[in-house]
Amino acid sequence: MSIVTVRRIAQIFFFSLFAWFCVVTTVGDHWWQLRGWPVNWLLQLDPLVALGTLLTTRTVYAGLLWALTTVALTILLGRFFCGWVCPFGALHQFIGWLGRRRKKHAERVAMNQYRNGQTIKYYILITMLAAASGGLLAELLQWPREKPAVGLVVLVASLAVTLWFATRKVVDGWRKTAEWFVGLLFIGTALGFLVRPEALVASSLQTGLLDPIPLIHRSMNLVILAAFDGLATASRFYIAAWSITAVFFAALLLNLWIPRFYCRFVCPLGALFGVLAHWTPLRIGKRQGECSGCELCENNCEGACDPFGKIHPHECLLCMNCLRACRQAQMTYGPRRSAVGEIPSPGLTRRGFLTAAVSGLAAVPAVRLAGLLNQNWNPGVVRPPGALAEEDFLQRCIKCGQCMRACPTNVIQPATLKAGWEGLWTPILNFRVGTSGCQLNCIACGQVCPTAAIRSLSLDEKLGRGGFTERGPIRMGTAFVDRGRCLPWAMDEPCIVCQENCPVSPKAIYVREEFQVVRDGARTITAAAADSLTLDGAALRPGRLGTGDYFVGLENAAAGERRLIADNSGQDVKLAGPWTAAPAAGSRIFIEVRLQKPYIDPARCTGCGVCEHECPVNGLRAIRVSAENESRNKRHSLTTRA
Amino acid sequence: MSQSCNERGGTERWVGFVILLCLAGIAAGVFIKQFSFNPAVFVATAAAPAPAASRPAASAPNESLPTLPPELSAFSAPETFTADNLYDKIDGKADLYLTAGFVGLQCQRLALKATNDVWMEWFVYDMGALPQAFSVFSLQRRAEAQPLDLTPFAYQTQNSLYFVSGRYYVEAVTAMPTEPMMAAMRAMARQFVAAHPPDAAEIPELKLFPPENLEAGSQGLQVADAFGFDRFTNIFTAKYRVDNAEVLAFFEITKTSADAATLREAYRSFLLANGGKEIEAGAAASLGKPINFMDGVEIIFADGNVLAGVHAAPDAASAAKVAQLLADRLRKGKDE
Amino acid sequence: MSKPGRLNPLDRRDFIMRAAKAGAAIVAAGGVGLWLHDRKGPSANVVGGTVTLPDFSLPSTGPKMSIVTGADRVKTVNRALAALGGIERFIKSGDRVVLKVNAAFASPPALSATSHPDLVAEVARLCLRAGAASVIVTDNPINDPQSCFTLTGIARAAESAGAKITLPTPSSFKPTTLADAALIKNWPLLFEPFHGATKLIGLAPVKDHHRSGASLTMKNWYGLLGGRRNVFHQDIHTIIFELARLVRPTLVILDGTTTMLTNGPTGGSLDDLKATNTMIASTDGVAADAFGATLLGKTAASLPFIGKAATAGLGTADFESLNLLRDHVD
Numbered sequence A: 001m002s003i004v005t006v007r008r009i010a011q012i013f014f015f016s017l018f019a020w021f022c023v024v025t026t027v028g029d030h031w032w033q034l035r036g037w038p039v040n041w042l043l044q045l046d047p048l049v050a051l052g053t054l055l056t057t058r059t060v061y062a063g064l065l066w067a068l069t070t071v072a073l074t075i076l077l078g079r080f081f082c083g084w085v086c087p088f089g090a091l092h093q094f095i096g097w098l099g100r101r102r103k104k105h106a107e108r109v110a111m112n113q114y115r116n117g118q119t120i121k122y123y124i125l126i127t128m129l130a131a132a133s134g135g136l137l138a139e140l141l142q143w144p145r146e147k148p149a150v151g152l153v154v155l156v157a158s159l160a161v162t163l164w165f166a167t168r169k170v171v172d173g174w175r176k177t178a179e180w181f182v183g184l185l186f187i188g189t190a191l192g193f194l195v196r197p198e199a200l201v202a203s204s205l206q207t208g209l210l211d212p213i214p215l216i217h218r219s220m221n222l223v224i225l226a227a228f229d230g231l232a233t234a235s236r237f238y239i240a241a242w243s244i245t246a247v248f249f250a251a252l253l254l255n256l257w258i259p260r261f262y263c264r265f266v267c268p269l270g271a272l273f274g275v276l277a278h279w280t281p282l283r284i285g286k287r288q289g290e291c292s293g294c295e296l297c298e299n300n301c302e303g304a305c306d307p308f309g310k311i312h313p314h315e316c317l318l319c320m321n322c323l324r325a326c327r328q329a330q331m332t333y334g335p336r337r338s339a340v341g342e343i344p345s346p347g348l349t350r351r352g353f354l355t356a357a358v359s360g361l362a363a364v365p366a367v368r369l370a371g372l373l374n375q376n377w378n379p380g381v382v383r384p385p386g387a388l389a390e391e392d393f394l395q396r397c398i399k400c401g402q403c404m405r406a407c408p409t410n411v412i413q414p415a416t417l418k419a420g421w422e423g424l425w426t427p428i429l430n431f432r433v434g435t436s437g438c439q440l441n442c443i444a445c446g447q448v449c450p451t452a453a454i455r456s457l458s459l460d461e462k463l464g465r466g467g468f469t470e471r472g473p474i475r476m477g478t479a480f481v482d483r484g485r486c487l488p489w490a491m492d493e494p495c496i497v498c499q500e501n502c503p504v505s506p507k508a509i510y511v512r513e514e515f516q517v518v519r520d521g522a523r524t525i526t527a528a529a530a531d532s533l534t535l536d537g538a539a540l541r542p543g544r545l546g547t548g549d550y551f552v553g554l555e556n557a558a559a560g561e562r563r564l565i566a567d568n569s570g571q572d573v574k575l576a577g578p579w580t581a582a583p584a585a586g587s588r589i590f591i592e593v594r595l596q597k598p599y600i601d602p603a604r605c606t607g608c609g610v611c612e613h614e615c616p617v618n619g620l621r622a623i624r625v626s627a628e629n630e631s632r633n634k635r636h637s638l639t640t641r642a
Numbered sequence B: 001m002s003q004s005c006n007e008r009g010g011t012e013r014w015v016g017f018v019i020l021l022c023l024a025g026i027a028a029g030v031f032i033k034q035f036s037f038n039p040a041v042f043v044a045t046a047a048a049p050a051p052a053a054s055r056p057a058a059s060a061p062n063e064s065l066p067t068l069p070p071e072l073s074a075f076s077a078p079e080t081f082t083a084d085n086l087y088d089k090i091d092g093k094a095d096l097y098l099t100a101g102f103v104g105l106q107c108q109r110l111a112l113k114a115t116n117d118v119w120m121e122w123f124v125y126d127m128g129a130l131p132q133a134f135s136v137f138s139l140q141r142r143a144e145a146q147p148l149d150l151t152p153f154a155y156q157t158q159n160s161l162y163f164v165s166g167r168y169y170v171e172a173v174t175a176m177p178t179e180p181m182m183a184a185m186r187a188m189a190r191q192f193v194a195a196h197p198p199d200a201a202e203i204p205e206l207k208l209f210p211p212e213n214l215e216a217g218s219q220g221l222q223v224a225d226a227f228g229f230d231r232f233t234n235i236f237t238a239k240y241r242v243d244n245a246e247v248l249a250f251f252e253i254t255k256t257s258a259d260a261a262t263l264r265e266a267y268r269s270f271l272l273a274n275g276g277k278e279i280e281a282g283a284a285a286s287l288g289k290p291i292n293f294m295d296g297v298e299i300i301f302a303d304g305n306v307l308a309g310v311h312a313a314p315d316a317a318s319a320a321k322v323a324q325l326l327a328d329r330l331r332k333g334k335d336e
Numbered sequence C: 001m002s003k004p005g006r007l008n009p010l011d012r013r014d015f016i017m018r019a020a021k022a023g024a025a026i027v028a029a030g031g032v033g034l035w036l037h038d039r040k041g042p043s044a045n046v047v048g049g050t051v052t053l054p055d056f057s058l059p060s061t062g063p064k065m066s067i068v069t070g071a072d073r074v075k076t077v078n079r080a081l082a083a084l085g086g087i088e089r090f091i092k093s094g095d096r097v098v099l100k101v102n103a104a105f106a107s108p109p110a111l112s113a114t115s116h117p118d119l120v121a122e123v124a125r126l127c128l129r130a131g132a133a134s135v136i137v138t139d140n141p142i143n144d145p146q147s148c149f150t151l152t153g154i155a156r157a158a159e160s161a162g163a164k165i166t167l168p169t170p171s172s173f174k175p176t177t178l179a180d181a182a183l184i185k186n187w188p189l190l191f192e193p194f195h196g197a198t199k200l201i202g203l204a205p206v207k208d209h210h211r212s213g214a215s216l217t218m219k220n221w222y223g224l225l226g227g228r229r230n231v232f233h234q235d236i237h238t239i240i241f242e243l244a245r246l247v248r249p250t251l252v253i254l255d256g257t258t259t260m261l262t263n264g265p266t267g268g269s270l271d272d273l274k275a276t277n278t279m280i281a282s283t284d285g286v287a288a289d290a291f292g293a294t295l296l297g298k299t300a301a302s303l304p305f306i307g308k309a310a311t312a313g314l315g316t317a318d319f320e321s322l323n324l325l326r327d328h329v330d
Helices: A003-024 A041-045 A047-057 A062-077 A080-085 A087-100 A105-111 A116-146 A148-167 A174-194 A212-232 A241-256 A261-266 A268-279 A321-325 A350-370 A390-394 A402-406 A444-448 A459-463 A497-501 A610-614 B007-033 B039-045 B087-099 B130-139 B179-195 B204-208 B257-273 B316-335 C012-035 C073-083 C117-129 C145-151 C154-161 C219-224 C229-246 C285-295 C304-311
Strands: A283-286 A331-334 A412-414 A427-429 A478-481 A509-528 A532-535 A550-554 A562-568 A572-575 A588-600 A623-626 B072-074 B079-082 B104-112 B119-126 B154-157 B160-165 B168-174 B220-224 B233-242 B245-253 B291-293 B296-303 B306-313 C065-069 C096-100 C134-138 C164-166 C173-176 C187-190 C199-209 C213-215 C251-260 C278-282 C325-328
Touching: A003 A041, A003 A080, A003 A087, A003 A212, A003 A321, A003 B007, A041 A047, A041 A062, A041 A080, A041 A212, A047 A062, A047 A116, A047 A212, A047 A268, A062 A080, A062 A268, A062 C012, A080 A087, A080 A268, A087 A105, A087 A212, A087 A241, A087 A261, A116 A261, A116 A268, A116 A350, A174 A350, A212 A241, A212 A268, A212 A402, A241 A261, A261 A268, A268 C012, A321 A331, A402 A412, A402 A444, A444 B039, A478 A588, A497 A509, A497 A588, A497 A610, A509 A550, A610 A623, B079 B087, B087 B104, B087 B130, B087 C229, B104 B179, B119 B179, B130 B160, B130 B168, B130 B220, B160 B179, B168 B179, B204 B233, B204 B316, B233 B316, B245 B316, B257 B291, B257 B296, B257 B306, B296 B316, B306 B316, C065 C073, C065 C285, C073 C117, C073 C251, C073 C278, C073 C325, C096 C117, C096 C219, C117 C134, C117 C154, C117 C199, C117 C251, C134 C154, C145 C154, C154 C164, C187 C219, C199 C219, C199 C285, C213 C219, C213 C285, C219 C229, C229 C304, C251 C285, C278 C285, C285 C304
Parallel strands: C065 C325, C096 C134, C096 C199, C134 C164, C199 C251
Antiparallel strands: A283 A331, A412 A427, A478 A623, A509 A532, A509 A588, A532 A572, A550 A562, A550 A588, A562 A572, B072 B104, B079 B104, B104 B119, B119 B168, B154 B160, B160 B168, B220 B233, B233 B245, B245 B306, B291 B296, B296 B306, C065 C278, C173 C187, C199 C213, C251 C278
């Protein structure tokens, strides 16, 4: 069995595993549902997720430790993940293969040439990691203020060492680069004495936008599976799925132009692996001997690493196609460097490196000038229960869409720009979409979040019982009644759907009863019987008043002197029970409607959104949940009491 | 191009095989992992959320608790417990019942009408079937048990009654063992047995124990993990008194002779691996070499599909005697 | 087909350098990953978060453990405390004392599944006589709290001695976390009785336990846990060990007057009990438990939680080395 066959089996295996994990991410105990399937395993294996969250939170959360396995194996073997494991890569490879099947040898070799553009993914990686490092930098810059002498020395030394390791094999002329970088940081440090560093730098985790594992989870969860969901179960909808679809399909279609386009030019994870693979003891290379120059090795070279000439080992994805293709058995995978030499470094320029790094660092505070984390916070951003406060949330969310897929009522949606550019595709609750609100006894979203951007709550903590009684339930927001649209408030229409559906106990929606004279409700009696009246005036709609909400009240009557209407015809009104003293013909009566007007109790409302979902005012709902009083941020409290 | 004769091809094939093995391992790992449910699944599939502190259940009419004899009246409300919350009543003891197939518990405190502060607690454990009820009965048998003429499996102590009736294991416990209280407990027990006539009052497997030297009432059944060995399920035990020594005999009925033989080998290996040493066979040589394990003598043999033997006997002679008695009885049972 | 080319000679030095750097890189990555590994995840940023139980133990100068035999609880406990220097060594004027008893089951005192009311009353009386400002008797029972404290006789005994009972309600609990613990992480703890408390005394009977082998002074702290604590039964020895780390009492009193030898923790038959007539008072819960094990006919070595606690330095299992004070009173 050739190694290429094994590689194909591995790619099929991991792709199937990935697809299966996405399919089963739905709460339940059947074998095709969540059970205990480790649905986040591929995300946990992804070192860019671990590295990104390491930089933003200074911790490696729980299962993300799996990334060490990938890192260790990459350092030893090379970019095996790209060629053997990554489901996105497998998809690209497949489409690329489809695209070039009928192409001739010379065309294929041309498609697989190494291009300078392949360094772009390194810049993308640097930008993203720099954006994630702001907080860490701010912490380091604190040191000189607190312990000036020691802090300064340690700061400079550690930065210099880090840079030396990071750049020496990646950037040409690394010495100069390091000098520039340290110089810039000196300036930054000086500024740190004058200004608070945390005002100048901040972290944001944006690796999820282009990191292939979250990307393919997002695309599968929110696009592909959602499309198929309509066949077997209830349809699921995702707002702005078009943007996710666009990115996904664009990436796939580009393979028809250049195979593995995304892997070669865009993928920051591939770039990270390229850096890690610098010292691999084992690598692809050419033997000494009579190479016939046929370039068959480049026919199907996935990484465009140029195995025929001087190979670029950091681009090689270990697809092993060259090993199999070569008729002279010239290619080998082993401890020796290629006989015709290697190009060891991706060749980033100093200018490029600095631009990428500084852009990443600077972009975050620049974007935050919009104030979305401060005064200008968007109350429409209702996050799932257990979500961290916004700044911490944005440092952990990798936009993988697992929470959206797991949510049984489909209310978790990918945000567009509601939470700003940083919040693109992060989870936001939308109660109009979906089958209900956030279910009271459900903790699915936090339990599937791989990075704890949504904490894994216990049911007790979510509901505020057991040991959490004093803390109270987790609130996502508060419902507000729009009195201009609510039927009993604005339209004299009885309705208590929201109060009926409020799931907490005691209910967070309560009603106050009010009797209101209906339009054209002041009438004069033309004839009266014990339990029916004939009225003057415009004809009533037959049966309209028989719903149990309408009453006849007497003029000058004591409060309570009203009778429930059982039925009506055009002019006659039949009462449910007789008068104690029947009114005389000619006296005035009022047709009244009993309205139960909803009020919200903010101490009890958790913002679950069931009321908003059920509200019969179907367009812009008459009761809407917004993020005031959310538990995760005390500054958004409605009342002075917590 | 043929690389099959090439040494590099051989390495390649070997590496490929190892990688495929890793993939299989990953698949197996994933499959095993899915048995330990995500907490979200537990929460979603649970019934109504459990109350924070357990309180006695509201007294709805409870068909399983029989009507009381005239001398007794309710002292507190009846309580019901399922496998999920059995711990809330009996804490660490719950494991004993849960591993034996516990279905439900109903209990209530009852007081004498005459002297209202003399009360007892009545426990009815529904174990699903007679053997399971017998198992928990036998595992908790007190040493100072006195005979109780109620059902084939029943005994009393100075302040309590314990008996098995059909699939129920019943305990009646009082802190004030006055004569009227004990009489009332016995009356309640008789009423219970009458109300729940067991369809199989006997456990036929117990007949396989030879009657000579058998200590009365010492038969027992361990449903799982007998003698610390996790492959023993449904081990019947009985104590014998031979030459002033107490010897525990046991057997398990497996499906086929092959199963019995495998189990015998497995248990022997388990003993030997954990410090047991084979000793010379004395009297019961045909049953194989006994093993000295933790200062007790073990003899294990198989007769057809029955695995049998002697556990933790004080010396080899008495072990051999009892083992031989058991072997003879089993053979006779087959010949009949 | 032509022969495959020769492999170019392996540059040994280059390979070793690469392998060494690769190894170092792996070690560095692994080190950073494991050092910064956070299994618990972020906690909610809420006001009034986790609480920490204060350390109630006193610096240990003086006798650590005393054992008094005799059939009368009241007499033996007085003698045992006297041997340690009297209750005044532990309780000073103005102290607010918490007495953590075992009221786990609604079981009458004769069945010895719970702390004996006579003992509870006597210890409460002694504390108050030594000048304590208040004595609170408490536990989070397994059965219904009201009936447990009533049927065990502990409520009446405590009140007759002048102590107060605190029954747990859902709001009596606050989450606590034990550093570097596997189980006690953000777990509800019965904290209400400890407001303003200055001393903690544990009162436990000697019992066999089906799950852990024995229920002695360290297992007694289980009654301070709330929530669905029976999940810890799957890892019973670790939870007892963590409880021993979490709770540092002033004094523990282990009542071996009537020992439940079998069928614990509920017992049921009087035949399960044996009059071992021994009272132990100790500042070292591990040593007390190691001795208590002998009353059950077991050894400290057969109870893993004792070993874990001793290894962690919470006490010593070798009680003989503590220069025990032994006495007898009829």
